[in-house]
Amino acid sequence: MGRWEPDAQGRLLRAALELFAEHGYEATTTAQIAERAGLTKTTLFRLFADKREIVFQAQDELTALVRRGVDEAVEGAGPTELMVNGVRILSGAHTEQHRATGRILDPILAASPELNERAIFKRSAITSALEDALLGHGVDPLRAGVLADLGIRAYYGGYDAWVAADDSTTLTEHVLARVTLLRSELSRI
Amino acid sequence: MGRWEPDAQGRLLRAALELFAEHGYEATTTAQIAERAGLTKTTLFRLFADKREIVFQAQDELTALVRRGVDEAVEGAGPTELMVNGVRILSGAHTEQHRATGRILDPILAASPELNERAIFKRSAITSALEDALLGHGVDPLRAGVLADLGIRAYYGGYDAWVAADDSTTLTEHVLARVTLLRSELSRI
DNA sequence: ATGGTGATGTTACCGAGTCACATAAGCGAC
DNA sequence: GTCGCTTATGTGACTCGGTAACATCACCAT
Missing domain, CATH: 1.10.357.10 (Tetracycline Repressor, domain 2)
Incomplete structure (x- = not known):
């Protein structure tokens, strides 16, 4: 999985919604979201102001x-x-x-x-x-x-x-x- | 300073307002508030649900x-x-x-x-x-x-x-x- | 004094969010 | 093509809010 997969933001959003639906919002970690999207926490917080803003x-x-x-x-x-x-x-x-x-x-x-x-x-x-x-x-x-x-x-x-x-x-x-x-x-x- | 000073909540509140006025809300740490009140972070969070609730x-x-x-x-x-x-x-x-x-x-x-x-x-x-x-x-x-x-x-x-x-x-x-x-x-x- | 109760402290921990710095991808100029 | 620039991402370490388990101390009733 190369770094340059397109639509990082969309991938993070979809990963987050999946995880929120599966385990709930609070039980989901920003690191987990990033991981499922093939990215890291840092990138997540570059694209979203905070966890809620996802x-x-x-x-x-x-x-x-x-x-x-x-x-x-x-x-x-x-x-x-x-x-x-x-x-x-x-x-x-x-x-x-x-x-x-x-x-x-x-x-x-x-x-x-x-x-x-x-x-x-x-x-x-x-x-x-x-x-x-x-x-x-x-x-x-x-x-x-x-x-x-x-x-x-x-x-x-x-x-x-x-x-x-x-x-x-x-x-x-x-x-x-x-x-x-x-x-x-x-x-x- | 004995542990049992009265009105822990009031002391925390006053300490917090002082510090917020001095350095601003975000720049003030919950540990600093507790310290000025002669208490610890743990006690602060026992008396207030979170920092905003102070x-x-x-x-x-x-x-x-x-x-x-x-x-x-x-x-x-x-x-x-x-x-x-x-x-x-x-x-x-x-x-x-x-x-x-x-x-x-x-x-x-x-x-x-x-x-x-x-x-x-x-x-x-x-x-x-x-x-x-x-x-x-x-x-x-x-x-x-x-x-x-x-x-x-x-x-x-x-x-x-x-x-x-x-x-x-x-x-x-x-x-x-x-x-x-x-x-x-x-x-x- | 003794033992119970409630308020506090200690320590260690988790997760959100930040930062400085490194690295790799894409792209145009030459 | 490769050199350099820009942009997106990664790394690692850090701060701070917040939680939890357990210890400790003050006060009070007996």
């Missing part, structure tokens, strides 16, 4: 996506439409393959407090990105925060429903439906 | 507080009143001393990604506690989530304003004012 690194693009969704909303869109477009673009990036990955990953996440904490951090990062994007479009700060909370709550709620469902409804449909539901709740608060 | 352990009671606030709301209170009472009791527990501590702690938190992540986790835990408490009183799940987000957003926003201010306004006043502001934003979403 699982979450893919999520980093989501903050950029939600920003783009807000920025590319139609001219003259109001605050709520800006938010909706943010979560619409965000949700639109998820394919059936992501759903399959989610089904593998979710039980692993649920079993590890460490991963849970990172997951919450990522959710917070996405929320902040959405809030920032709204602020950048002149939305009132208080409203931007509340809108971001609502949008991301719809996104995560929709995601859970989407992963749990086995029909062909898209994530976007789930999420947008939930945005509508949540907005109708607001009128009663 | 800073955040005190926050664990907050989840119980917000629950209690919801549970002890007046008979016949609606969902929103339940939530408001939760954050009211939560805010009411903060004294001037907490404000002083916050002024020391906040810059330390801001400087450490690791502590930041834990702070966000704690916020999420408080939000979930509030949401749970509302669910326990029969509030509709969707509404409970949104209410919890709003309440905790008001609490944290109010907290920041309170720590930054130097007048004698209480945290509760700040937070309740913010709840009102946020609620008025909702009508426009």
Whole structure:
């Protein structure tokens, strides 16, 4: 096995998911992951900031996506439409393959407090990105925060429903439906 | 220095805050903290679950507080009143001393990604506690989530304003004012 | 004083993450 | 082709957070 096998990052990712599924996250050692991928611990930490990021690194693009969704909303869109477009673009990036990955990953996440904490951090990062994007479009700060909370709550709620469902409804449909539901709740608060 | 000095936990906490303020969180070693407190690393980890918890352990009671606030709301209170009472009791527990501590702690938190992540986790835990408490009183799940987000957003926003201010306004006043502001934003979403 | 209990210390260990340095692969220039 | 440059990987040693087994000491009741 020569050193220069391609896609080191992908190999590490696949090795990690296998091992996490087999023995659990905490019981898997970074050295074991590297070994299965035909690499060493050092290389692993050159490609991933830390052990948790092996699982979450893919999520980093989501903050950029939600920003783009807000920025590319139609001219003259109001605050709520800006938010909706943010979560619409965000949700639109998820394919059936992501759903399959989610089904593998979710039980692993649920079993590890460490991963849970990172997951919450990522959710917070996405929320902040959405809030920032709204602020950048002149939305009132208080409203931007509340809108971001609502949008991301719809996104995560929709995601859970989407992963749990086995029909062909898209994530976007789930999420947008939930945005509508949540907005109708607001009128009663 | 005999072994049986009282208040090992308090000594560790004070030693830690001193060292964090002097050299920063990451640059401070758990062994250094223990040494300054006249103890050892082992004892430190017997009293704190991990290094981050030295800073955040005190926050664990907050989840119980917000629950209690919801549970002890007046008979016949609606969902929103339940939530408001939760954050009211939560805010009411903060004294001037907490404000002083916050002024020391906040810059330390801001400087450490690791502590930041834990702070966000704690916020999420408080939000979930509030949401749970509302669910326990029969509030509709969707509404409970949104209410919890709003309440905790008001609490944290109010907290920041309170720590930054130097007048004698209480945290509760700040937070309740913010709840009102946020609620008025909702009508426009 | 004696013995039990609980808080602490000692020692050794594991695993995440870092660093300085070595090495090999790929690639273009000549 | 081979020389040199760059880039990806390996090596080995190290730090630090965190755990565990076992020893030890203080306090207290009897």
